[in-house]
Amino acid sequence: MDGEIAALPAERGPSAQAVTLTINGEPRPLRIEPRVSLLDALREHLGLTGSKKGCDQGTCGACTVWVDGRRALACLTLAVTCEGHEVTTIEGLSAGGELHPMQAAFIDKDAFQCGYCTPGQIMSAVALLDEGHAADDGQIREWMSGNICRCAAYPNIRAAIRAVRDAAGGE
Amino acid sequence: MIGKPLRRVEDLPLLLGTGRFAADISLPGQAHLRVVRSPVPHGMLRGVDGRKALSMPGVIGVWSAADLDLGPIGFRMVAFPGMLPYRQPVLAAERVRYVGEPVAIVLADDPYRAEDAADLVELDIESLPPVLDQLQEPAQFDDQNDTEALLHEDGYGDVGAAFAAAPHVVELTVTVGRHTGVPLECRGALADYRPGAGTLDFYGAAKVPHQNRLLLAGLLGLPPQLVVLREAHVGGGFGVRGEVYPEDVLVCWASRLLGRPVKWIEDRNEHLLAANHSRDQVHRIRAAVLADGYITAIDDEFWLDQGAYVRTHAAAVPTLTASMLPGPYQIPAYRVRGHVRLTNKTPAGTYRAPGRYEGTFARERLIDAVASSLGKPAMEIRLSNFISPDQMPYARPMSALGTDLEYDSGDYALLVGKAQARFGLAELEHGLAARRALGEAVGMGCAFFVEKSGLGPYEAVRISVDQSGHIDIITGAGSMGQGFETVITQICAQELGVRPETIRVLHGQTDQIEHAMGAFASRLTVMAGSATLIAAQALREKALAAAARMLEASPRDLELSDGAVRVAGDPDTGISLAQISEALRPDQAARWGLEPSLTADGWHTTDHMCYPYGLHIAVVRVDAGTGQVIAERLLVAYDVGRAVNPMLVEGQIVGGAAQGLGGALLEEFRYDDAGHPQCTTFMDYLLPTRAEMPPVDVLITEDAPSPRNPLGVKGAGEGGTTAMGAAIAAAIDAALGVPLGVKELPVHPEAALRLAKAARRESTSEPGGA
Ligand code: FES
Ligand code: FES
Numbered sequence: 050m051d052g053e054i055a056a057l058p059a060e061r062g063p064s065a066q067a068v069t070l071t072i073n074g075e076p077r078p079l080r081i082e083p084r085v086s087l088l089d090a091l092r093e094h095l096g097l098t099g100s101k102k103g104c105d106q107g108t109c110g111a112c113t114v115w116v117d118g119r120r121a122l123a124c125l126t127l128a129v130t131c132e133g134h135e136v137t138t139i140e141g142l143s144a145g146g147e148l149h150p151m152q153a154a155f156i157d158k159d160a161f162q163c164g165y166c167t168p169g170q171i172m173s174a175v176a177l178l179d180e181g182h183a184a185d186d187g188q189i190r191e192w193m194s195g196n197i198c199r200c201a202a203y204p205n206i207r208a209a210i211r212a213v214r215d216a217a218g219g220e
Numbered sequence: 221m222i223g224k225p226l227r228r229v230e231d232l233p234l235l236l237g238t239g240r241f242a243a244d245i246s247l248p249g250q251a252h253l254r255v256v257r258s259p260v261p262h263g264m265l266r267g268v269d270g271r272k273a274l275s276m277p278g279v280i281g282v283w284s285a286a287d288l289d290l291g292p293i294g295f296r297m298v299a300f301p302g303m304l305p306y307r308q309p310v311l312a313a314e315r316v317r318y319v320g321e322p323v324a325i326v327l328a329d330d331p332y333r334a335e336d337a338a339d340l341v342e343l344d345i346e347s348l349p350p351v352l353d354q355l356q357e358p359a360q361f362d363d364q365n366d367t368e369a370l371l372h373e374d375g376y377g378d379v380g381a382a383f384a385a386a387p388h389v390v391e392l393t394v395t396v397g398r399h400t401g402v403p404l405e406c407r408g409a410l411a412d413y414r415p416g417a418g419t420l421d422f423y424g425a426a427k428v429p430h431q432n433r434l435l436l437a438g439l440l441g442l443p444p445q446l447v448v449l450r451e452a453h454v455g456g457g458f459g460v461r462g463e464v465y466p467e468d469v470l471v472c473w474a475s476r477l478l479g480r481p482v483k484w485i486e487d488r489n490e491h492l493l494a495a496n497h498s499r500d501q502v503h504r505i506r507a508a509v510l511a512d513g514y515i516t517a518i519d520d521e522f523w524l525d526q527g528a529y530v531r532t533h534a535a536a537v538p539t540l541t542a543s544m545l546p547g548p549y550q551i552p553a554y555r556v557r558g559h560v561r562l563t564n565k566t567p568a569g570t571y572r573a574p575g576r577y578e579g580t581f582a583r584e585r586l587i588d589a590v591a592s593s594l595g596k597p598a599m600e601i602r603l604s605n606f607i608s609p610d611q612m613p614y615a616r617p618m619s620a621l622g623t624d625l626e627y628d629s630g631d632y633a634l635l636v637g638k639a640q641a642r643f644g645l646a647e648l649e650h651g652l653a654a655r656r657a658l659g660e661a662v663g664m665g666c667a668f669f670v671e672k673s674g675l676g677p678y679e680a681v682r683i684s685v686d687q688s689g690h691i692d693i694i695t696g697a698g699s700m701g702q703g704f705e706t707v708i709t710q711i712c713a714q715e716l717g718v719r720p721e722t723i724r725v726l727h728g729q730t731d732q733i734e735h736a737m738g739a740f741a742s743r744l745t746v747m748a749g750s751a752t753l754i755a756a757q758a759l760r761e762k763a764l765a766a767a768a769r770m771l772e773a774s775p776r777d778l779e780l781s782d783g784a785v786r787v788a789g790d791p792d793t794g795i796s797l798a799q800i801s802e803a804l805r806p807d808q809a810a811r812w813g814l815e816p817s818l819t820a821d822g823w824h825t826t827d828h829m830c831y832p833y834g835l836h837i838a839v840v841r842v843d844a845g846t847g848q849v850i851a852e853r854l855l856v857a858y859d860v861g862r863a864v865n866p867m868l869v870e871g872q873i874v875g876g877a878a879q880g881l882g883g884a885l886l887e888e889f890r891y892d893d894a895g896h897p898q899c900t901t902f903m904d905y906l907l908p909t910r911a912e913m914p915p916v917d918v919l920i921t922e923d924a925p926s927p928r929n930p931l932g933v934k935g936a937g938e939g940g941t942t943a944m945g946a947a948i949a950a951a952i953d954a955a956l957g958v959p960l961g962v963k964e965l966p967v968h969p970e971a972a973l974r975l976a977k978a979a980r981r982e983s984t985s986e987p988g989g990a
Contacts, residue, residue: 082332093331098244099237101455103404104488108902111404139237152235156227159867162703162875164234165241165405165455190910197902199404199456201878202871203913 070131072097073141083129087121088112090128091138099139099168103197110196113169114138120176122195139168142175150216151175154209162200170196174210183214221714222931225867229720230705239453242408242424243485250410250481251280253471254334256324256341257493258316261564261895262351265316267344268324273337276328280478282341284324285313290439290473293464296431298621299534305362306369306562308529310439310466310473315362316345317528318564319897320493322466327474327482350564350895354525355502361562369530370560372538376617377553379508382517386508390589395964396578396945398500398525399887401571401879402907405455406486407495409468411475418446420472425449425728427462428738430696433730435464435532440472451698451728457739458879459570460496462698463532467494492900496533496569497889500525501541503582508553509590513601517553520545520582526560527567535560536621537568540575540672543620547583547670548632548833549605554616564895572879573938576671577945581965584667584946592959598950599636602668606632613927620829621675627831629924630859632668639835639857642919652839652954661842661976662852665950667943670833673935674746674928676826680735681751683712683759684819689783689798691716691723693755696736697748698728703868707745708752710864711931715756717781718797743935745864747824750929755822762820766800769812830926832934834858836880836947839914842955842976847969849885849952851912854944857919861926861934869936874916876940882908883941884948888966916940958982 069078072095079094088105091097091114103111105124112123115137142149151171154160161167173196177183182192189207198206233239256268270282292307312323324341328334351359351367358366383389410423420442425432429449437444454461467484475482486494501524508517524538538558546554571577587605591598607614607627615626640646648664655662682694693708705725713720726732737747760780767785768775771793778785784794801818809816837855842848854877863869886906890898899905925932949962952972961975 084332092243097237098241099239101241101405102243103406104902106488106901106903109404109488143236148235155235156231159228159871161231161234162871163403163405163454163456164231164239165403165453167234168237171235194910197404197907197909199402199458199879199907200871201875201908201913203878203910204874204915205871207910 066129068129068132070128070136071134072136073138081128083127085128086124087114087126087128087131087136088123091123097138097140101165101168103166110173111166111169113172113196115172115176118179120173139172142171149175150213151209154212158205158209158212160205160209161202166196166198170198170206174206177210178214178217183210221710222864224865226706226710226720226865228703228706229709234453241405241453241455242410245410245423245452246483247410247412247481250483251327251329251478252331252334253474253482253484254326254338255322255467255470256326256338256343258312258319258321258323258343258345260316260345260347261319262349263316263345263347265312265314265323265343265345269342270324272340272342273326276333276337276340278329278333279337280327280329282324282326285309285311288473290469293466293469293532294435294438295534296428296435296532297534297536298539300370303369303530303534305365306530308466308531308567310469318566319895320490320566321528322470325470325474327478331485352563352565352891352895354523354559354561354563358561367562368559369526369562370535370538372535372542372558372560373556374542374618375555377517379517379519379553379555382508382553383519386516387511388509388593389506390509390586390593391506392585392589392960392963393502393504394582394585395502396499396581397966398497398889399883400496400498401458401460402905403456403458403461406488406491407461407465407467408485409471410481410483411471412481413472413475413479415479420447420476422447422449422472423452425451425462426454427457427698429698429728429730430736431738432464436469436472439469440476449730454699458572459498459574463496463569465494488902489900492905493566493897496531497527497566498568498571498574499578499883500568501578505582505586507586507590513590513594513596513604515549515551515590515605518546518551519555521557523559523561525563525565525568527563527565529567531567531569533569537570537574540620541579543618543625544576544670544672545579545583546616547580548607548668550607565891572876573671573941576669576942577880577883580667580669580943581946581949584943585949585960585963588950589960599666603633603636620672623676623828626828627670628828628926628928630831630833631923632833634923635833635835635857635859635921638921639837639855639919643837643855643917645837648839661844661955662840663951663954664837664839665947665952665954666835666837667946667950668835669943670831671935671939671942672829672831673743674826674830675743676747678735678823678825679737679747679751680733681748681755681822682733682819683755684817685797685801687798687802689722689796689801691718693723693725693752694732695727695748695751696730696733697744698739703865703871704739704744706868707749707864711749711752712756715753716760716783718783722783745933746830746929746935749864749931749933750824751822753822753930754824755820758820758822759818762814763797763800763818765814766804766812767795770795770803824929826928828928830861830928830934832858832860832939834939834943836943838944838947838951840948840951840955842952842972844976847973847976849967849972851881851885851914851948853914854881854916856916856940857921858936858939859921859924860936861924862922862932863920864931864933866920869920870918872936873918873940876938877916877944878908878913880941880944881912881948884945884965885967886912
């Protein structure tokens with residue numbers, strides 16, 4: 050998972066800057082300080098509260114989003130570094146009100162309890178399939194290891210990933 | 221509908237990212253609160269200087285204890301007057317007692333700025349030596365009190381005589397480390413005091429909103445009806461969330477002071493320092509045993525590290541530890557002494573299976589010790605000491621959470637037999653023995669336990685049907701994300717013969733219903749579930765009475781099914797619940813002599829708890845090189861009386877088992893010698909991840925329904941956790957071939973390596989020994 054703290058563009062100062070982020074396909078202009086994380090930009094400045102904060106330290110995966118289709122921890126990514134990149138959040142996953150197959154599988158397999166880790170788990174799980182990292186249980190274990198679930202719905206999350214993988218493979 | 225694995229009704233917002241957790245809620249004009257916390261474990265607070273912070277842009281103000289006119293935070297549960305001096309002040313005044321204790325607050329127009337400014341508040345603290353060990357003799361707490369907040373003594377029978385007469389006495393000392401719930405969502409609170417109206421709305425409530433309303437209203441001097449607590453989505457509770465903490469009081473106080481909304485969102489570092497810790501008990505336990513393995517008495521003394529203050533749970537954990545320790549066994553005589561000792565650590569409270577995880581560890585290790593000293597299998601000792609089904613209901617002359625301790629029903633040996641058959645324990649052990657013979661350190665361990673659930677005294681539910689036939693179920697009991705709404709929906713749908721999609725469950729809003737207890741102690745399905753059934757029955761009666769007028773028939777000839785009332789045997793006469801609701805206008809209802817609205821209330825009250833029980837089995841492997849203990853499989857057999865939704869029961873048990881495993885192998889709040897916490901991030905406080913989570917097989921049985929509620933249910937929230945520590949300990953012993961090797965949880969790799977070394981020494985120096 051991409052988790053490094055992105056370097057600050059040198060020319061920017063500490064005060065609020067105008068930035069335009071592309072979130073779920075839409076340009077979203079905003080004014081933020083360079084130190085604002087992508088997670089806080091989404092949640093506090095753009096009203097997209099679907100991505101969750103479980104630690105703000107890159108250790109739980111609750112904030113997982115995609116930047117240019119690749120998984121990223123939004124709490125460790127500075128929002129200003131996302132200019133010119135496509136950010137996708139849980140809100141952008143179910144286009145047109147249709148549940149994404151992974152969301153449907155999460156219901157079917159009872160893959161969560163409190164649901165707090167769920168947006169991050171789903172963003173990770175969908176990316177996992179795209180990355181080709183869900184071939185077997187060992188891979189799922191390894192490549193989903195950054196997403197903690199305190200309710201420990203792990204076996205059912207794995208079942209949901211398997212179900213989506215197998216359905217896609219069978220087509 | 222009841223007994224079916226209905227898919228959860230509460231899922232959709234959580235999947236779409238439209239859930240509303242505390243941090244997701246904002247109000248116009250809100251200010252952000254940041255808490256300034258003590259950086260030292262113990263000291264005299266000489267001064268708080270907020271001048272630098274005040275000069276920062278966006279800062280609204282800095283306040284400390286001297287500005288507050290609030291008393292300490294009171295108790296919600298089992299309390300003894302002697303514990304009053306140990307309550308936590310909202311902000312530390314003269315003394316700080318743990319790292320993380322709130323000392324001052326900063327309010328700003330932005331959370332980043334509040335945090336920056338809080339760093340600039342200067343604290344003048346004169347350090348004092350900390351107390352860090354509950355076994356140390358009590359020290360001075362303040363001028364009048366020492367650090368032993370409570371010595372809880374209980375028991376029954378002639379323990380002295382039993383020990384004097386016993387051919388065998390088995391004794392050991394065991395420890396359960398300091399760990400806690402750690403929900404993935406940190407805490408959060410948003411208070412909105414409206415000047416003029418004089419009302420206070422509080423978002424981010426959980427678990428026990430009605431009780432917390434009383435506590436908060438009392439502290440703030442407001443009438444309870446003007447204080448409204450609102451539960452949002454809750455990202456896990458586990459006993460920790462939803463108590464009244466200093467931060468909850470502070471947002472309310474600040475909102476009233478400023479006349480604007482005030483929001484506080486905890487960060488992870490704060491959570492690990494500020495939310496209740498739990499466990500951390502040392503037990504010195506002994507048993508008087510007859511030659512055949514029958515235990516005639518248990519004598520236990522334990523020391524609980526309460527941390528720096530006694531919080532809302534007061535004596536709940538020590539009293540539960542004491543009363544539930546004898547568990548499934550007869551134990552004709554029992555004596556227990558529990559020392560609740562204050563130290564300079566984060567205060568402790570309840571965590572999933574409070575007191576039972578610790579007490580079960582002590583008792584089941586004792587059973588293993590008895591077995592090894594008599595050279596018998598531990599399961600044989602268990603079976604010969606079990607309370608038998610014909611002794612039920614079984615009263616132990618003690619009390620638990622203010623109720624008489626009387627087990628309602630159970631057939632413990634039957635569950636053991638079923639588990640052995642279903643899980644194939646004999647073959648499993650056979651396979652492990654073969655692996656051991658090849659040099660692998662693998663083993664299986666078992667532990668049996670009794671849980672308690674369904675604590676009274678009451679829970680209330682109101683059901684109302686609107687003119688479209690949509691049904692609202694209102695309860696004050698909270699949801700912690702455990703599938704509560706689904707369970708309540710199932711019970712109501714079954715009784716009224718309606719589709720689950722027509723039902724919505726509203727919970728945890730104090731202005732919607734007058735009375736509620738809340739979501740703790742595995743009580744929801746028992747209490748709110750029973751109240752739902754009772755309310756649905758009343759609603760059915762009312763629908764039949766109104767339909768009788770509409771159809772000009774006798775209510776006796778009518779039946780309710782598929783959401784409509786019909787004359788029995790005449791399918792063409794159906795009147796829908798929607799039509800009945802419409803017809804029950806106040807004027808028409810008055811003509812019919814009925815109360816208006818298709819609405820009914822239901823209450824379930826009880827003086828007793830229900831007692832589910834279970835068997836935990838763990839299979840572990842110890843890595844000879846690193847000492848790492850790998851759980852290969854966990855098996856749980858649990859009698860839940862009756863499972864309203866087996867899928868959800870299983871989810872609860874698997875989640876509980878993972879937390880039991882965390883406490884056995886990974887999770888521990890460590891402090892250095894100076895009292896500084898060492899585990900303040902997820903890098904140091906290790907939660908079970910996918911990597912540590914083994915497959916969990918669950919056997920749910922319904923052999924002992926509870927006679928104490930109309931559904932026959934018992935709670936399932938904690939039964940995955942209770943004996944997992946004890947089972948894993950026994951499995952490690954078996955893997956290493958050291959009887960009673962594990963006396964301390966969590967078992968770190970170094971400890972496992974030490975045990976392995978001891979085992980090797982033992983086998984080389986005393987062939988055939990042990
Ligand atoms: S909030 Fe980003 S990893 Fe935890
Ligand atoms: S469902 Fe609660 S943390 Fe994963």
